Amino acid sequence: MLTSILIYIFFLASAPLFIGVVNKLKSRLTGRTGPSLFQPYYDLRRLLRKETIYATSASIISRIAPVIGFVSLLFAGMILPIGFYKPLISFDGDIILFAYLFGLARFFQILGAMDIGSSFEGMGAAREATFAVFAEPIYFFTLGSLAFIFGCTSMYEIFHSISLNNPAFLVFISVASISVFFLMITETSRMPVDDPNTHLELTMIHEVMILDNSGLDLFLYQYTSYLKILIYATFTSNFFNPFNVQNHYLGFSIYIMIIFILIVNLVWIETMMGRFKLKSIPQYLLFAASIGILNILVYSFFNK
């Protein structure tokens, strides 16, 4: 239990580092020196020092929204097995809780964006909601199919039952990890779906929603988005984690390695690909969701 808590604290602390490594590698790949690995930490420290200012039209919603988003992601992270360690919260059906915690965070972020009353933020909120409609089926079809295949509904047990002995399962897992990778890119607004470095409000999705926040609120939003991407990365990496390894240290180092490979993949995709048109994003998300549908279809015939 104590090690699980320590690991989780380490996990929370390393969330900005993940983005730091991504940004550094991305700049290196495009021939720039890039910011320091710890730049996200400096940014967060700077935000903490600043004063929080609320718009005159803002109500209580925009005060509580960042906190609710942060806390729900904090709990969502506790459900996820990190490396080989048992997660802090684990019970039957926690995959549903995981999805709903994310849903709660998103709902309050959308509300918070609309609460301020700026038209830009309303537009961003509308886009976020639209993509969430297409992103949630990906989660439910993929994890649902895995829960169906392994016959358990707890995230720890699902990832625990992944073994590399059966080649068919191997394909299920790698195919499912593709769609979870799609989900990660969409939910964290990375490159092919949304450009995190864009400076035009009309093209933003995620960034436009936090335009009017400052100080502690902005700190919470930023940190939550760092945490979100690390949670999704861990989620994706769990598919490749050979849980039959009984050694904790080995399991944890394998986890770090897989995360690093994932970062390289992410950076490569972000460097190589242009942004999708907003119009064509839903069909890519539907593609990822239909991978989950295909998994269910095929598995239900494997038993026969």
Added chain:
Amino acid sequence: MENVLNILFCLTLLYLGTTTRIMAYLNVFVTQGILLFVILILPLFNKFSAYTFILPVMILAVKAVLIPIFIKRKIMLELEVRKSIESDFQQFNFLLLCVFTMITVFVSANMLAKYTLIDSIPFAAAFSTIIIGLYIIIFRKKLIVHVIGFLVMENGIFLLGVSIASEMPFLIELISLLDIFVAVFLMGIAINKISSTFAVDDITGLDELKD
């Protein structure tokens, strides 16, 4: 293992419903050729003889090398077709249609498998390939995309042959290959002829053809 390859085959079909570029269509076709090659070559691992390898290697050569190069060089470059597929049907709806078709085919294949001796997964994969190939021909405007849709359909028929009878007569397979090649060749010539006469590369312009 063959089931795994069939799943990958279905994935390529779903990707056909997602992408809007002709080059991606061609790449999917190449991938399908390679998958067919692996599906054919897998059962041959135990009984190694040069004779049995002729067909898979020919499949690979024709489907993954010859036809794509032919389409790329002769048709895409000479005709300078534009890069997007220009459908008159929204891509999102097309993908939805593909998914629903696949579900229907899988469920009905499962029901069929109770009464007959077919393997449900390869059969369902093959059948959905044929139907999605047909959809591509129906819902797309460009002639070049029609050719690729036809080839995808041919892949499906081939896969169906592999799934229904594990030993398809050698000659028939060769004829089917030849059939494809001639078809592509003729279509290439036809498109070239049409374009030199009418300068259209989608089917809407063909309405004006009269004798």
